[in-house]
Amino acid sequence: MVNCCGLLTAKKGPVPLTSIEVELQVKDHVATVISTLKYKNKEDKPLEAVFVFPLPGDAAVCHFSAQVRHKHIVAEVKEKQKAREKYDNALSSGQQAFLLEESEQSPDIFSMSVGSLPPGRSASIRLEYVTELAVQADDGLRFCLPAVLNPRYQPQGSEGVSVQVTSVPASLVPYSLSFSARVSAPRPVSKVESSSPLEPLQYLNTDQTQATVKLAAGHKFDRDVELLIYYKDAHQPTAVVEAGQASAKPGTLMGDPVVMVSLYPEFPQSVLSSPASCGEFVFLMDRSGSMGCPINNGKQQETRISSARDTLLLLLKSLPMGCYFNIYSFGSRFEHIFPTSAEYSEKTMEDALKKVKQMLDDLGGTEILQPLKHIYSQPCIPKQPRQLFVFTDGEVGNTKEVIDLVRKNSGSHRCFSFGIGEGASSALINGMAKEGGGHAQFITGADRMQPKVMQSLRFALQPAVEDISVTWNLPKKVSATVLSPPITALFQGQRSLIYAQLSGKLSQSSEAAEGCVTVKYSLAGQPSHNQLHFSLTPAEDTGLTVHRLAARTLIRSLESEEGTHRQQKNKAVKGKVVKLSVQSGVSSSFTAFIAVNKDSGESIQGPLLRRNVPTAMFCNALPQSFPGMHPIAYGCSSSGPMKKGSVFKFGMKRSAPRAPTMMAYCSVPLPPPPPGCSSPGPMKKGMPAEHLAPKQPPRVPLLQLVSLQKASGCWLLDAALASALGKTSEEVEKSKPGPVNKEVWATILALIWLHAFKMDAKEEWELLATKAASWLRAQNATCGTDCVDAGNALLGCSVQKDALGL
Structure with missing residues (x-):
């Protein structure tokens, strides 16, 4: 029997969100996601439904609308505080209103408020965003529809005022999901894989360049939906030119054509076959309580921390002689194996492995900022390029602070990041790798951590690409303004994206006009380049996808600048972001989507009840627990009492007071854990030290030999x-x-x-x-x-x- 403590609402009322329908449209490596959320008020009083949910961290949210009875209301983008005031004023006046805003601390968290839904009334909310698909080590394109939103640990003293999140064990999510995808590309679609059951892939034409696929019937929205899409001859550079918006002013981003260039550098085999024999390899391992969760739903016996221990074994055995290394681990505090990075030898490797074998998920919360500051404070070793590997389940509330820190130190290292398990923050994992000139990987579903990490080690052993420059060769009177941040890292087989605004007028013979972009760089001391010629004729049927992605890229760059110059430039930069966000219709941390139904013909009377729609929480994602209370899910350890001020919250502050939310906790005794799940008790005084060490299951033959x-x-x-x-x-x-x-x-x-x-x-x-x-x-x-x-x-x-x- 399951305890429903804080499960639905404070009064255990019904959840107004009944279903989510998602339509995915993939064109080459760009995805458009259209989500329809259906609400119904089953109570006898008007409701405000608040839903805090995850989206991909690099998504450009570009449409938000509501269908109420026969009226379609399209939201507009406004400065965030003005949007909040408009929303609250509408509710105070008895009007229906809809608000969508991005977290100020993490761009992969959004809050949707559906206000003044009368008794018995339904509303349908449409949310649309576009995003690029990341290239995986096996050349697949990864799409992830996040469902799991683990409460994120926010350290004391971190910036931003936040609200709590209602989460429930993944199996108890009270609304359903239907999901379908349509894939089209210039090249044949060879296969589509998923961690969730799929119906058979259906091809729509004979050359197999278009296909559809759906989730199998009966899927609950209790885990992230991941698709891996594979094309034949995937590594083909491309360029797409998109015409500007007819109603926009020429010379603006939305009024001019925009080009999206996708390049895949190919390095000489001689360079790839001679990996570097030097470097300082720093491994930063999450040891918060949530690392005790199963790494996936299928292998309950393998936890995130046990998989991480096996991964560190492979990493340590694969390092080259002559390099330096250190291993840090963190939770509410951090530890390191050596005071400073040690030279790699038989002794230092064995000393490190002894410590790795003892690693537990016992360090409390997820404070990644302090160990990063300590690592960056250590002087770099001459002629030993620093390579930082960060492993975390990504449940933090100060995402932007962490990414800002990596950015400030990007000149001294490369950062490779790994998101472990369901609910890892895509904004954190991708942001650290992007700003650190490295590569990001996600380990979800049935994935094994080891092959993905070793792929990134191969990248780290490639020589750093230096002196990267981009030049354009365009017809006369046409110029390109690059909207993307400068390329700081290139890896063999990994895609590099460039967005540029094309200004000026093409000649009457523009159908034959061509442009050329060249990326030059130095690799292992040898000059090299990649070049792409492309037609300047705008592609058909692209909508404004490229423009919105370009706007999102520019918005993120400006937001980064605002984070770097908080005192001097933040007002000016914020003004630029708000202006660009409003003009392009793309969300930002300083704006929000607001829609008000002014023509409902009725004023909604009576007290407004707030209902918090829960998201899925995988295992017990909370690194600390309240005294005398137990997490609902099993399989993870808790590490000490909740400290005052250590609240799991998000960077969204409402102008009007709201009722407090409830988290998925209960204060009643729980039934015994099911077979195969751990329920660790408190450490008793005088308990032998061996009880602190993790139980070591018999090693698989491969790891036995490697060890x-x-x-x-x-x-x-x-x-x-x-x-x-x-x-x-x-x-x-x-x-x-x-x-x-x-x-x-x-x-x-x-x-x-x-x-x-x-x-x-x-x-x-x-x-x-x-x-x-x-x-x-x-x-x-x-x-x-x-x-x-x-x-x-x-x-x-x-x-x-x-x-x-x-």
Whole structure:
């Protein structure tokens, strides 16, 4: 039996949101999302329904409207405070009003208020946004419709006044979701995958460039909906020119044509095959209470923190000799393994691994700002480029402060970020990587953390691209004003987007007119470039998608500038953002969408009841709990009492007082946890220290073998290796060719086993195998072929010597 404590509303009244319908339209790598939210007041008094929900952090919200009975009301964008006042005045006058605003602290959180909904009355809300789809390591384009909104920890002293969020366990979300997608591209759609069950992909034409797909029936809106879209020959540079809005003034962003250029740099193979052998690798690991949650719904036994421990093992084994490294972990406080980054050696690697094995989700809240400040305060090591890897489930309330800090230190490092589990903030994860010149990855659904992290390590080992410049070659009297921030990072196979406003008039023969954009850069000391020629003829049927994405890009850049110069320039920058947001109809942190139904023909009387629509909360996402109260979900630990002022809240301040919301907590005893879920009790005085260490399940064979590798890249010939290979020590010793060194023999056996039995996980062990092969070549072993033949005979396989990199 489930306790409904604070589940729906303070008085356990019904939730007015009944369903959400989402239509996704994907054109190449751009997505348009149209959501219809249906509300119904099932009570006997008028309601105000407040829904705080997540959206992709880089989304450009461009339309908000309401359908009430037979009237369609389209919202307009206004400065935020004016919009709030208009909304509150409408409610005070008995009118219906609708407000949509973005959080001041995190651009991936929105609040929708549906005011004065009379008893028995329904309303249909339409919300539309556009967004670019991120390229994954396997060349898929990732779309995520966030459903899970875990309450975000906001440290004491952080900026912004906020409101609390109502969350419920994911399985108890009281409204349904229907989801359909239509995909079209210049290239064939090869497949569409999802963490949620899908109906079969339906192609709409013979060349397979258009297709539709739907979520399978019965899906509850209890987890993020993730789609991975794969095209044939995906890495094709493109440029789309979109005509300006006919009603807009020429010379403005909305009145002029805008071009969106998509480039995929290709680096020489010689550079990619010689990864860097230096660098300072700093790993920052979240150890807040929410890291004890299952990493996905399917594998309850694997928690986020246990997966993170395995990932750190692979990372430490894959680092090159001669580099430096350190591991930080954080919650309400932070720790580090070494006082300063240590040189990578057998001793420092083993010391770090001992600490990693003891890592628990026991550090409380999610205060990422302080460890970042400490890391950035450490002097950089000469000739050792700093590479920062940040792992978090992303449940923080001071997102903009964190991103501002990364931006201010972008010249001293590259930042690679990883969002773990449902509900990770896309604004935080993408923002840190973008501002830090790195790459972002999300681990959700059935994803494994290790292959995605190792892909980013390969990026980090690529030499930094320097001296990046963009030049345009356009017809006479046509000029380009770049709207995107300067490109600061390029990686092999990863897309770079550029938006530019095209000013001036094209000639009468513009149908044949062409433009050219060139990106020049220096790679490993060698000059290189990528170039794209494109037609200046505007594409058809694009609506204003490119303009809105360009406006969103420029708005985000201006907001970043406002964060950097809070004292000197904030008023001027805020004015620019508000003006651009109003002109383009795209949301910002300083504006809001407001709609008022002035022609309802009736004044709504009586006290207005507030109903907070709950969002899904995956597991127990809260890093701290109130004394004497228990989180509703199982599977996570709580770490100490709630400190005064440590409230889970969002940067949205209402001008009129509202009733307090309730969080998903109860003060009554809970039933025992279901099988397989943990319910850790308090630490008792005098409890043996071993009870503090995480239970170590039997290691999977791959990790068992990897854990035995030495920092130099070799393996030792011992009983542990024999066991990992599934053999006895006697069998391994007896099969060794006579004159061969024991470490050489052991290392060749390990490489053969990896190539024969673990090719499906090659992304995880490829770097450490490369290190092992380099070690073998340095030994000048003369019996390589004999060893490979003997190893194949022992292990019962047929791996070729060339495949081992020898």
